[in-house]
Amino acid sequence: MSIGKRLARIGLPRLIVNLTVLVVVALWVMPTLGIFVSSFRDKDQLTVSGWWTAFSSSERNEAGRLGALDLMKQDGPLYVISGNVLEGKPGSVSAFGTKAVAPRAYKAGTEADLGDGIKLAINSDGSYRYTSNAPFTEDNTGRRIYLAVATPPVFTMTNYHNVLTGEGIGQSFVNSLTVAIPATVIPILVAAFAAYALSWMSFKGRTLLLAAVVGLIVVPLQMSLIPLLRLYNDVGTFLGVPSKTYAGIWLAHTAFGLPLAIYLLRNYIVGLPKEIIESARVDGAGDFEIFTKIVLPLSFPALASFAIFQFLWVWNDLLVAMVFLGTDKDKLVLTGALNALLGSRGGNWEILSASAFVSILVPLLVFFSLQRYLVRGLLAGSVKGG
Amino acid sequence: MLSQIVSALIVMVVGVFVAAAYFYLTNRALDLALPDKGDVVTASRNLRTRAMIRPWLFLGPAVLLLTIYLVYPVIATFILSFYGRDAQEFVGVSNYIWAATDAGFRQSIFNNILWLAVVPAACTFFGLVIAVMTDRLPWGNFAKSLVFMPMAISFVGASVIWKFIYDYRGEGQIQIGILNAIVQYFGGQPEVWLAIPFWNNFFLMVILIWIQTGFAMVILSAALRGIPEETIEAAVIDGASGWQIFWKIMVPQIWGTIATVWTTITILVLKVFDIVLTMTNGQWNTEVLANLMFGWMFQGGGDSGRSAAIAVVLMIAVTPIMIWNIRRANEEMKGR
Numbered sequence: 001m002s003i004g005k006r007l008a009r010i011g012l013p014r015l016i017v018n019l020t021v022l023v024v025v026a027l028w029v030m031p032t033l034g035i036f037v038s039s040f041r042d043k044d045q046l047t048v049s050g051w052w053t054a055f056s057s058s059e060r061n062e063a064g065r066l067g068a069l070d071l072m073k074q075d076g077p078l079y080v081i082s083g084n085v086l087e088g089k090p091g092s093v094s095a096f097g098t099k100a101v102a103p104r105a106y107k108a109g110t111e112a113d114l115g116d117g118i119k120l121a122i123n124s125d126g127s128y129r130y131t132s133n134a135p136f137t138e139d140n141t142g143r144r145i146y147l148a149v150a151t152p153p154v155f156t157m158t159n160y161h162n163v164l165t166g167e168g169i170g171q172s173f174v175n176s177l178t179v180a181i182p183a184t185v186i187p188i189l190v191a192a193f194a195a196y197a198l199s200w201m202s203f204k205g206r207t208l209l210l211a212a213v214v215g216l217i218v219v220p221l222q223m224s225l226i227p228l229l230r231l232y233n234d235v236g237t238f239l240g241v242p243s244k245t246y247a248g249i250w251l252a253h254t255a256f257g258l259p260l261a262i263y264l265l266r267n268y269i270v271g272l273p274k275e276i277i278e279s280a281r282v283d284g285a286g287d288f289e290i291f292t293k294i295v296l297p298l299s300f301p302a303l304a305s306f307a308i309f310q311f312l313w314v315w316n317d318l319l320v321a322m323v324f325l326g327t328d329k330d331k332l333v334l335t336g337a338l339n340a341l342l343g344s345r346g347g348n349w350e351i352l353s354a355s356a357f358v359s360i361l362v363p364l365l366v367f368f369s370l371q372r373y374l375v376r377g378l379l380a381g382s383v384k385g386g
Numbered sequence: 387m388l389s390q391i392v393s394a395l396i397v398m399v400v401g402v403f404v405a406a407a408y409f410y411l412t413n414r415a416l417d418l419a420l421p422d423k424g425d426v427v428t429a430s431r432n433l434r435t436r437a438m439i440r441p442w443l444f445l446g447p448a449v450l451l452l453t454i455y456l457v458y459p460v461i462a463t464f465i466l467s468f469y470g471r472d473a474q475e476f477v478g479v480s481n482y483i484w485a486a487t488d489a490g491f492r493q494s495i496f497n498n499i500l501w502l503a504v505v506p507a508a509c510t511f512f513g514l515v516i517a518v519m520t521d522r523l524p525w526g527n528f529a530k531s532l533v534f535m536p537m538a539i540s541f542v543g544a545s546v547i548w549k550f551i552y553d554y555r556g557e558g559q560i561q562i563g564i565l566n567a568i569v570q571y572f573g574g575q576p577e578v579w580l581a582i583p584f585w586n587n588f589f590l591m592v593i594l595i596w597i598q599t600g601f602a603m604v605i606l607s608a609a610l611r612g613i614p615e616e617t618i619e620a621a622v623i624d625g626a627s628g629w630q631i632f633w634k635i636m637v638p639q640i641w642g643t644i645a646t647v648w649t650t651i652t653i654l655v656l657k658v659f660d661i662v663l664t665m666t667n668g669q670w671n672t673e674v675l676a677n678l679m680f681g682w683m684f685q686g687g688g689d690s691g692r693s694a695a696i697a698v699v700l701m702i703a704v705t706p707i708m709i710w711n712i713r714r715a716n717e718e719m720k721g722r
Contacts, residue, residue: 017519021529024516028533031547031596034564038550050562178394185398189405194448203441207719209449214715216456218653218708222679222697224455226690227462229683230473231454250397255455258448263715287440288413316540318660319680335542339664342546349550349562356546360539367538371531378601379608 032360039353042154046350059094059150061103065142066120066130078131081142086126091151096122103146122147159354167345168329169355172337176315176359178246179325179333183253184311188303190254191261192269196291198262199270200277210266216259225323228252232324244326252324253317257310264309264380268302269295305377308370312363334359405447412443460701467694471687481695491696494673498703500587501594501658501674506651508595510644513602517610518632520603530607534600541597541660548593549665552579583671590672593661598654602647609643610636649707656703675700 038051048060067083074080085093097105098114106112111121117133122145130136130143164170197203198210236243272295280290296303318335325331332340338352338359345351367374416439420432442449470477485491516533520526536544553563554576561567566576580586613636621635637644659676666672668681675696682693 014522017522021516021519021523021526024519025529025532028536028596028599030564031544031551032535032539034550035547047562048560050560050564050567052564052567174390178390181394182398182401186401186405189402189409190447190451193409193444197441197444201437201441201444203438206441207716209445210719211712211716212457213452214712215708216452218704218711219456219460220657220676220697220700220704222657222676223463223701224459226466226683226694226697227459228455230690246394246397250401251451252455255451258452259456262448286413286417287444288409291444312538316543318540318542318663323683335540335660338542338546339660342549342664349553352546353550356543360543363538363540364535367535368531371534374537375604375608378604 035353039357040155043350057150057152062147068142079135081130084126091149092124095148097146104148159350163354172334176333180314182250183314187254187257194262195265198266213262249324304373308374463694467698471689473690481691494675494678501655505655506648509598509602512599514606517603517607536597537600545664554578581670609640
């Protein structure tokens with residue numbers, strides 16, 4: 001019986017729990033939802049209305065001009081200027097005015113009496129008729145008017161198109177993949193062999209080595225940066241190659257991921273049934289065969305768990321990428337590109353939101369499709385014996 | 387671009403192949419060099435030698451990488467922290483003296499302590515509460531999965547997400563940041579949240595709490611399910627209230643797991659860097675050690691001595707947890 005059923009019997013009001021959880025979930029999803037919705041919104045709407053209003057039409061005040069004197073026509077006793085204030089833009093006029101202090105003085109579709117026999121009517125589709133008993137003289141550039149324009153919600157892929165091609169996010173996406181794929185696969189193999197040796201082979205110093213691995217899990221990355229940066233520069237100079245290369249970052253990520261990888265895999269491999277391994281030994285199989293033919297296939301769940309960890313870690317990392325790959329534009333990974341955009345495009349939310357969503361898309365896909373393994377890995381890594 | 391992906395894939399394949407070849411070839415070489423044939427004495431001696439060498443063939447790459455990338459740098463950073471900005475001249479403890487008197491460093495220590503006091507506690511608390519509440523719901527797993535989701539999002543991505551929430555437009559304008567919109571809706575003044583000293587730390591902490599609560603929830607949820615049925619039955623029969631059962635029966639039984647979650651998040655908090663860098667870069671009194679250290683690594687050509695001294699402070703801060711982890715792991719391994 002689950003804890004829930006136990007509590008239900010104790011009698012905690014069910015409705016309150018349901019509602020509270022609903023509120024919590026809403027709070028947790030809302031931030032991501034905001035960015036997600038915003039990334040599809042039209043740039044102009046995004047800047048004038050909150051994303052929570054994205055599905056209703058947004059209304060904003062605009063200034064415009066009526067047609068100039070050369071459009072004036074005579075219509076019976078009246079002098080008329082007519083046209084369309086929206087000039088082909090989307091949206092509809094809900095109100096208009098002639099003074100900045102009262103931009104919504106008249107409703108669309110009504111005729112406003114402006115005095116001296118001058119009248120102005122603007123319809124919601126933007127068409128207007130400006131009439132006077134005497135010829136218009138005062139204004140060569142056309143009369144100033146103010147409009148309340150309601151624009152229907154516009155959703156677009158333009159933001160994504162722009163960031164992928166114009167802002168270098170497309171290139172960064174490729175860079176992130178270039179870093180993440182090898183940096184996920186290489187440590188698995190290295191760690192699996194080590195984990196096997198630490199579980200099923202006896203040698204001097206095994207306990208000590210295991211303790212060291214456990215200790216290294218929590219060493220702050222910051223402790224490694226300065227000496228490694230110097231080392232990379234020295235090696236680069238010595239070999240005459242650039243010091244910031246993909247190979248360099250693969251190795252760095254591999255090494256930084258190893259302690260946790262060895263620990264996780266060792267915990268799993270040591271728990272495999274002893275009988276299988278010993279009967280294989282009796283049959284004359286060496287450690288290499290036992291490892292490749294028995295242990296590796298059986299350890300698939302643990303390998304998958306670690307692979308997800310490592311992939312998410314590498315994909316989401318900023319620090320290691322900045323130090324070992326640098327901040328040159330052509331080598332920026334997604335997190336680095338996003339960080340740079342926050343500096344250069346601080347207020348352009350159409351760019352930031354689309355870029356952010358591109359960067360979190362892959363981890364979210366991985367997360368939702370492989371959540372089971374992720375949870376299993378977390379539990380193996382932290383609850384052991386707890 | 388495509389060629390870059392292709393080369394990444396090729397590297398992956400080559401890397402795996404090289405690694406596999408290393409393991410295969412060294413093992414073959416060992417078997418050939420020390421044959422188990424011939425007279426009994428030599429053969430058995432060879433077998434013993436093989437058994438001594440083979441573990442190190444398996445461990446070789448891992449040990450090598452760990453040594454170069456973690457063990458050596460830890461020692462080197464310690465040493466560098468006693469040297470000047472170019473690592474040329476020995477300066478004794480003057481980097482540490484500088485740190486003790488530097489306003490930025492003191493601010494960072496203060497903020498780090500603030501983070502340490504708030505974030506692990508908040509994550510564990512919310513994680514536990516959500517774990518208990520979702521456990522009885524038919525849609526509990528769905529709810530949990532949504533609360534867990536931010537775990538997949540990078541700190542930088544999360545920073546963009548939350549910067550949008552804290553977005554500020556001048557007074558009288560339409561606020562597109564939801565926090566200011568809510569404040570304005572209730573008649574308050576919009577604020578530049580990230581520039582309010584002291585409190586802005588909490589606005590940054592919210593991001594990490596948002597990310598890490600899911601982690602705490604998942605682990606505590608599993609621990610709650612492991613509580614033996616009988617203990618709760620007994621409490622119910624004795625007439626304990628739900629509240630009492632939670633605090634006096636459930637929580638004590640998962641105390642070990644709570645401690646694990648707490649320490650794991652503590653380590654993460656000590657190293658928090660990306661959030662501060664992207665949200666404020668330490669402005670408005672939000673500096674933390676990891677970001678300060680990063681700054682000193684590069685600013686004005688970099689000062690490796692001061693930077694290393696800050697890293698050492700971080701290292702010292704995690705050491706108690708490291709020792710505790712090793713002890714626990716050792717006890718666990720004795721059983722095997």
